[in-house]
Amino acid sequence: MKRTLAYLSLLFILGVLLYVANPDYGLKFGPGGGEWKALRYTDDYYITHGLEEVGGTNIVTDIVFDYRGYDTIGEATVLFTAIAGAVALLRPWRGDGDEHH
């Protein structure tokens, strides 16, 4: 019963997402010309102003380290957290150390 309901809801979500992915009603794929300016105005700004504002010729690093550098600090923190968490969980159990020494 639960499982059937789960599969039915998954099917429903898939249907909704497919509907949204249809360019007639939802997201546009590969927009060009005027659509590009209307939908990707932020990207357009980065490409036209990136070189003079930031100075790097690689637009991706310009965005990742300058315009949105704060997100990159966040990502570095995520990695640090993952390492700290993994090391913390894989440490020897309490009392294990005593048996070996």
Add this chain to the structure above:
Amino acid sequence: MMALPYLIIIPLFGVFSMPVVSLAGRKAREAWAALISGATLAVGSWVFYWVYRNGTILYTLGAKSPLGQGVDFPIRIVWEVDLFGALMVLMVTLVSFMAVVYSTGYMRHDTGLDKYYTLILILELGMLGIAITGDLFNFYVFLEIMSIASYALVAFRNDTWEGIEAGIKYMFAGSLASSLVLLGITLLYGQYGTLTMGYLAVKLSQNPTVTAKVALALFIAGLLFKSGASPVHMWLADAHPAAPSSISAMHSGLVIKIGGLYALARIAFSIYGASISRETVGWVIIIFACITLIVGNAMAVIQTDMKRLLAYSSVGQVGYILLGLGIGLAAYGSHTGEVALAGAIYHTFNHALMKALLFLIAGAVIHQLGTRNLNELSGLAKTMPKTTFAFLVGAAAIVGMPPLNGFASKWLIYESSALFNPVLGAIAIIGTAFCTAAYVRVLYTFFGRPSEKVLEAKDPEASMLWPMIILAIAIIVMGLFPWQISDRVMLPVARALEDQLAYVATLMGGG
């Protein structure tokens, strides 16, 4: 407002310097963690005071203005701290500081403490990042920082089977919920081309599409998961009991509120406010709130494990907050809606204090007696009087006894729900009846005849006792001025949250 960046800089510095400071030994590590979270509390209080006096802060990372040269849309990440965000900042920094101080006594017998203090500071950092951000993708990054730190901390006692089991359960459920949020952000970016919350609100109201509605559904689904609402609360009932008590206090008091309820309120009001039918979304939230209220509180009554009881009670209290939030949306623009929203925000803050206090007490009991089975704890009032008194304060506050802070916040929710729809008022009262039954049962146990196990117990040491006393005093003092706090702080906070136009105008005006 030059102090705002230090809200992130100080914990970030503490986190990345902790492995180095840890080399100097246990004392240095504990002092460093307490110092860092104490300094964050100082900055957090200042930020709250400043926002309360001067209004919303807009801070652009890397430039004077968020807007690009010669264009009228934001290109950089912004922090936008309105009164609602500032109140959350105060709540997070206060309870985190208490939890860190408490840990110095409580975690003494555990190993791997350098990692523990690193992770607890990361948890605080993640929550602060969520509370102050004005950028949707940045919100996701900090949601992940907070979540990953919580997964590791829930399973921190890796030699207990329940810790690992709860950690795995929490991680699977939480990752799925995060991915729903990320999918929603992706859809919005694909449709509207911006990630800044305020500007997204503009774009959304100009052109509401079906994509935006699907994204909103994904956000609601993901964030209800994170806030532990029924029927997706099952991870919470395992995760909160299994975590060390200082961490349960932060989880129950802060994580489910910042990562779930705050984010939900921010997205519903500040981003989607003008472009959706508030009534429909409000009712969706109300329905989940009613289920959560009944299920959480009813399940709390039948628990024999003290921390599990508190965890289910948290689910029940999330129901009240969601109810206030839902009515605030459904009755938007009316006095009832405003009162409901103020009640929800007030209860968020109160519940953070009360539930942190109760979990810290549960930790002290486990620390002293080694059991959290309620049947073995009878007569605790004789041997641990201070702890029992603090529990009495916390339990009375959470039930909503008049001289304590829980009364005013619950009253606002009862009043508005009864005005909005009497059936909802009745459901809220039924939830409270269950909640009262659960806590009276615990108190009855505590004041019973002392069992053998309890006889050698005594109150915990100062570093564990003081955070409990401070939280209890805060609850009592807040209980003395319920309507003043409600009128001077909570209603303005609710108005700030409702006022989407001001939120957008602050961003587009550039500060």
